[in-house]
Amino acid sequence: AEDAAEAQQQRAQQVARDVAGLVGVTYVFQRERDELSTSEWKRWLANIVRDLEGASSLGESAAELELLNDAAARLPVLFERALQTAAVPVSDFERRRRDQAFELLLGDTQAMADAAFRWSRNAGDARSLAEDVHERITMASIACFSLLLAVLAVVGVRRVLRPLARLTEVTEALERGEQVPLFGSTAQDELGTLKRRFDAMTIALRRRTDELREAEQRMRKITDNIPVVVSHFDRNVRADFGNLAVERVLRRPVSELMGLSFREIRGDAMWEIAKPHIDAVLQGQPQEFESFVTRDGETLYFVQRYVPDVDADGEVQGFYSVSFDITERRQAEALLAESEKRLRDIADNLPVMISYIDKDQRLLFLNETFTKWTGLDHRSTVGKTVAEAIPAPLYEQRREALARALAGERVEFDLESTSLGVNRFLHNLYLPDIAPDGSIRGLYALSTDVTEHRRLERQLAELARxxxxxxxxxxxxxxxxxxxxxxxxxxxxxxxxxxxxxxxxxxxxxxxxxxxxxxxxxxxxxxxxxxxxxxxxxxxxxxxxxxxxxxxxxxxxxxxxxxxxxxxxxxxxxxxxxxxxxxxxxxxxxxxxxxxxxxxxxxxxxxxxxxxxxxxxxxxxxxxxxx
Ligand SMILES: Nc1nc2c(ncn2[C@@H]2O[C@H](COP(=O)(O)OP(=O)(O)OP(=O)(O)O)[C@@H](O)[C@H]2O)c(=O)[nH]1
Structure with missing residues (x-):
């Protein structure tokens, strides 16, 4: 009898621990509301169900069950609270209601835990009695299983335990995103109410699942048709969304990538580059940086944007990664740079002074010959106005021609000027740079040294006379x-x-x-x-x-x-x-x-x-x- 009492008391303590655990997890659940605490909460609930099943094997009824009847009667209310708390808050009002529901749920769970503690204390008393009175041991042991027995007394062992196990199963199936059948109970008793509550929760969940799926399909349709790589990572940096462009870039089906970590998908090198940005976006700071993907020996370049995915409570739930392919732009830039270099090489090697002057008479370009003849180098001169760059008398010689060219006229003129101690006859051509809309953006100035030409011309003229x-x-x-x-x-x-x-x-x-x-x-x-x-x-x-x-x-x-x-x-x-x-x-x-x-x-x-x-x-x- 003593052994039996011992075993019963251990069980009672187990139930007490489980209920206490449920209470503790409920606190966490309320605070975090994440996947982990939800599944923990369900696990503790399942534990209690299991404890009850163990207790049911006694198959006896007892008198001291009042204590637990209350707790059992609260089960449907508990589910109702759970249903309320599962609803997504869309307004402050609903959020307040949800928080109240949580408090109530917590209170209910607390009540259950209190009952279980009392019950275990009673079980301890029973143990001391067992040494004297055998009958009383039986009574006490029965008290130890009070939680189960309360349920037994109210709704009967089979009727309540099977549906409870089924509820757990269904909840898990729902969690996996599977479709579950409704209970469809019309019974007017508490279990019937419980089932209907659960059905309501299932329907709400289904609706939400459908809405989510529709929203996702809409998003997929949109994102699949834009030339941008879009993906979503959760808080643990695991992929849970990727558009069609992801497949094109990574050459892997999106379905294969879902659930994989960023590092598993993109490799160590990219992880090292992206990690500081991921840390920051998970702190709620949007990120932008350049990244690349190398495949089959070719490198694609991207501008990478990370946008935090913030929920209604302002908590970061993950982040969206949006990548713009800039490979073509990069290549075009490289080609442009190459052709610019070629043009510059040509310009630098022509025995002609070439410069570009904008409409505000700022020098924006000058070639090597310009530097050779005037001593003005590109670096220190670009950005200055012509008047700032060259001596006043030289500017004076060109002032009128500059103004005419900037008014849209092609101006050709000769002048004699001295720079770096060398006197030169220059033949100048000022070509206005006209924008497609007809406005003048600036002018190209080309100056040829015609000193030798002039000398010959003079000689010829003299000879002719x-x-x-x-x-x-x-x-x-x-x-x-x-x-x-x-x-x-x-x-x-x-x-x-x-x-x-x-x-x-x-x-x-x-x-x-x-x-x-x-x-x-x-x-x-x-x-x-x-x-x-x-x-x-x-x-x-x-x-x-x-x-x-x-x-x-x-x-x-x-x-x-x-x-x-x-x-x-x-x-x-x-x-x-x-x-x-x-x-x-x-x-x-x-x-x-x-x-x-x-x-x-x-x-x-x-x-x-x-x-x-x-x-x-x-x-x-x-x-x-x-x-
Ligand atoms: N040595 C040389 N003779 C020239 C030159 N140009 C013209 N003559 C010659 O100069 C001569 C000019 O003769 P004219 O003026 O017609 O006659 P003239 O002998 O001076 O006689 P008058 O004028 O009547 O006094 C011609 O025989 C020409 O061939 C030149 O550059 N050198």
């Missing part, structure tokens, strides 16, 4: 000069004399001594003319043995006659040539420009007529054209 034999200005130059001289004379109202000279019998010199000697005479003739006139007077060779001298700002016509006389005297002095000394004469026709509207051609015509007269009169003399 110079008589190669004597070095005197030629006919072309004379025509240019005469026009300018006449203009000056008209402006200043001064006298100008044109002396037209022809060597006498020059043909004879050529014929007698050869062309070379003739040339010697021509050169000496030119030297003698130059020696006689002022530096400002014009001396030129028109052709063959014809020369001109233009005397400006004369006091009177007679001054021209004096010069002509001096010339004849000078020419009459012997010419030393390779063929010996030769005597040379010259005839001169003089025309005076009176300061009126007479043009160069007419003046030369008059001088020619006078020259004819001088020749006609016997040569080696001058004649003045009669006014």
């Amino acid at each position: 110079t008589d190669a034999l004597t070095g005197l200005p030629n006919r072309y130059s004379f025509d240019e000069q005469l026009t300018a001289i006449i203009k000056r004379a008209q402006r200043a109202q001064t006298l100008t004399a044109l002396l037209f000279l022809d060597i006498d019998r020059f043909k004879l010199i050529n014929d007698s001594h050869g062309h070379g000697v003739g040339d010697e005479v021509l050169r000496d003739f030119a030297r003698r003319l130059l020696a006689l006139v002022r530096g400002t007077d014009f001396v030129g060779r028109l052709a063959g043995d014809e020369f001109v001298v233009v005397l400006e700002a004369l006091g009177a016509p007679v001054e021209a006659e004096i010069v002509a006389g001096k010339i004849i005297d000078a020419i009459n002095r012997p010419f030393a040539t390779s063929a010996g000394e030769l005597s040379v004469g010259t005839s001169i026709g003089i025309a005076i420009h009176p300061g009126d509207e007479l043009d160069g051609e007419a003046l030369l015509g008059r001088a020619d007529q006078a020259l004819y007269l001088a020749k006609d009169a016997g040569r080696n003399q001058y004649r003045l054209h009669a006014p």
Whole structure:
């Protein structure tokens, strides 16, 4: 009898522990409401059911069951509370109601636990009695199983225990997300009520499951059709959602990945990169960083966004991972950088100064040649305005052209400027940079060094105006000069004399001594003319043995006659040539420009007529054209 009492008491203590455990877990359940505490709560409930089953094997009824009847009667209420607490709160009101329900549930469970404690204390008393009275031991032992017996007394062992076990099973099935049949009880007793309550809970759960599934399908439909990789990880960083793009990127079916940890899916290297971001997003801070996936030797690049998944209570339940594929952008950027480098290489190696100037006249680009010619390097100059970058006089030379180009005009101009001690003639081209909408964004400035070109041009121009034999200005130059001289004379109202000279019998010199000697005479003739006139007077060779001298700002016509006389005297002095000394004469026709509207051609015509007269009169003399 004592052994039996011992065993019964142990059982009673077991029940007490289980109920206490249930109470404890209920606290946790209320606080956490997560998967773990829910399953714990159910486990403790199942323990009590098992204890009851053990106790039922006694199959006896007893008197001291009142204590437990109360607790058993509370079971349906308990489920009702559970039903209320399972509802998802959508408003503060509902949340308050849920919290109240939890408190009530807790109170109920507490009451059950109190009952069990009392019952175990009673069992302890019974043990001491057992030593004296056998009958009383039986009574006491029966008291020890009071929890079960209370149920037995109220609804009968089989009726209550089978449904309770079934409830546990069904709850677990629900938890696994499986469809469970309803009890469909119409019984009016407490068990019937209990079953109906449970059915209501099942229906609510089903509805919620359906809603969730629909929501998930909607989300899947949307996310499967966007070119973005979307996944969701729970608080333990295990995957519980992934869209179609996940399969495309990882080349694995999404179903295979569900439930796996981030590290299992993405490997150690990616885990190391992502871990700080995951820690942060689980603290509620959104994250953005770049990541990559390498597969079959090719690397895909992503911009990775982690968004915390926060529930109604503000608790982070996990996070969404959204990845944008930027591989193409990366490749395009690489290609662009390459082509930019090629362009820069070309630009740097052209012997042309190239720059880009924006609409606010800020230098945004300059090539190597620019640096070489001006000493301004790209790094320290880019961002400055042209006025800030170059010396004020140089800016002044370009100011107007810059303004015109920035008003949309293609401007070409030449200028001479000195940089780094080198003087250059620059040919500049300013090309406006016009946006598709017609606005001016800036301008391209290209400057070519035309110094050498200019020098050649000048040389050619000089050659074109110079008589190669004597070095005197030629006919072309004379025509240019005469026009300018006449203009000056008209402006200043001064006298100008044109002396037209022809060597006498020059043909004879050529014929007698050869062309070379003739040339010697021509050169000496030119030297003698130059020696006689002022530096400002014009001396030129028109052709063959014809020369001109233009005397400006004369006091009177007679001054021209004096010069002509001096010339004849000078020419009459012997010419030393390779063929010996030769005597040379010259005839001169003089025309005076009176300061009126007479043009160069007419003046030369008059001088020619006078020259004819001088020749006609016997040569080696001058004649003045009669006014
Ligand atoms: N040596 C040399 N002779 C030239 C040159 N250009 C022209 N002549 C010659 O100069 C001579 C000019 O002769 P004209 O002016 O026609 O006659 P002229 O012998 O001077 O006789 P008048 O003018 O009537 O006194 C021609 O025989 C030309 O061949 C030249 O560059 N060098």
